[in-house]
Amino acid sequence: MSAFISDRTTGLAGGSAAVSLGETQVAAEHSADIVIVGAGVTGCAAAVALADGRRRILVLEARNHHKPRFAGELIHPTGAQVLDDLGFLPTLRRHGGIDVSGFAVVPSVDDPSLRLPYREIPNNRPTGFAMEHRDLVDGMREVLRQTPGVEVRMGHKVDEILRDARGRVCGVRCADQRVSARLVLGCDGRHSKVRPLLGLSEQARLLSFSVAFRLPGGAPLLPNPSYGHIVLGAWGPMLLYPIGGRDGAQDARGCFDVSSELSGGPRGAAELLRRQYAPHLPLRLRQAMLDSLDRELPQIAANEAIRTDRAVLPGAAIVGDAGGCSHPLTAAGMTVGFTDAQRLGRLLAEQGRLHDPSAVDAVLHRYEVERYRFVRAREVLADALYEVFRGAEPGTRALRSGILRYWQGSEQARARSMALLSGADSRLSVFLREYLTVISKSSAAAWAARDERRAAFVGLGKKSVEKMRAVFRDVRQEATRSLSA
Ligand SMILES: Cc1cc2nc3c(=O)[nH]c(=O)nc-3n(C[C@H](O)[C@H](O)[C@H](O)COP(=O)(O)OP(=O)(O)OC[C@H]3O[C@@H](n4cnc5c(N)ncnc54)[C@H](O)[C@@H]3O)c2cc1C
Structure with missing residues (x-):
């Protein structure tokens, strides 16, 4: 017996099962009810959402x-509510997570911030949640390990998807081990391997890079310490937000959008931030950023837009970033992953049993319909907000003035945007209704922008x-x- 699924306390070690891989019959050394590929935030949420104490779930x-x-x-209230429903929040708070109150836009270094509080959204959780990504994953994995029926195996990279004689997905291969399963979930992130293995296509675009640095004790320096801030004025938007920290720390994060032509690695990025982004920051934050960059090099991540149109096949689904992602400015990725996970858990609970493949596939189809409606x-x-906050052309600059005026003028307008x-x-x-309202408000701004008037009008129309x-x-x-559902 291999040591692959050897944790007998969970009762997950399945017996041998026959799996046909194309023409060849191979022995599946192990079996689980559900195999989840990837223990990032989505994989952890999915495992807990699907666990009912009886199902054998292998991550x-x-x-x-x-x-x-x-x-x-940063996690929006909808995502935070899922974390709460699934029982993650007490552990995450112990790991340093904190509540966040909404977003604030700082149009330029001399302007006051414009607040968009979550509490203005009617009938909604009034707070989101934030914490350092590494601590978030650690905390979620801690909960996972305590969930009955769930086993996590680190250092196990899935290389292949197994199918039965009729082409239905029936397991995975991991190095020389095969695991059969009634359901396989690809929670393996935006560069998912499961997605192409299932034959699901994607359209990917590199948009820009994020350069991120930590501001220890920096949250009180933010104009609104419990808000995520979008500061404008540089090449791309600058996101600054509180991330809490253990033992009541009040750390903050800076995550700045820079051109995809960035060169020189982390050193080049630090230099770029010092020269071209620092002047657009309020004074106290500017100094804190410069100190942070002197202490340690920033981290760089690619910002991509990946779109998929299909997320399921008989016996399998992709979940969270594996199903696509957007520019991180709107901080929507984890909320999508968590709602995907909760949706699957709910639909499978309604269906009851995993033993009937056609019932499972009906659930997957329903999942696909509901997920894309949300996504x-x-x-x-x-896409729209990134264009507007980048403000690279006269048309999008006019839109930016329009949207800021729209938000300033009405609580209802703010609430509708924040609900979206x-x-x-x-x-x-x-x-679409909100977008067209902003376009009409922006026409006035375009008219006021004397030098760019014509270009702004043409840009707005386009x-x-x-x-x-x-x-x-x-x-x-x-x-x-x-x-078709
Ligand atoms: C710069 C940046 C800032 C962002 N900011 C925000 C934000 O503020 N708020 C927000 O909601 N979202 C944000 N996002 C998006 C967010 O990070 C993602 O939505 C989230 O991490 C997706 O989680 P996931 O578990 O689906 O994928 P991942 O976090 O990518 O996890 C995938 C896991 O699968 C594992 N894996 C991969 N391949 C295999 C394999 N073959 N076999 C087994 N395991 C495998 C990986 O090791 C990893 O642990 C940001 C993204 C970026 C790039």
């Missing part, structure tokens, strides 16, 4: 130890046509998907 994680790498840290609104919003941003509202029709086309394509696709 396979490629890495041996969690390397500190920079990734998502599409996040994608179009992330935070996941409380996923209707593409609402996005942007609104592009956006409407993209949204109508998504609406059509979602309608077709729903009809």
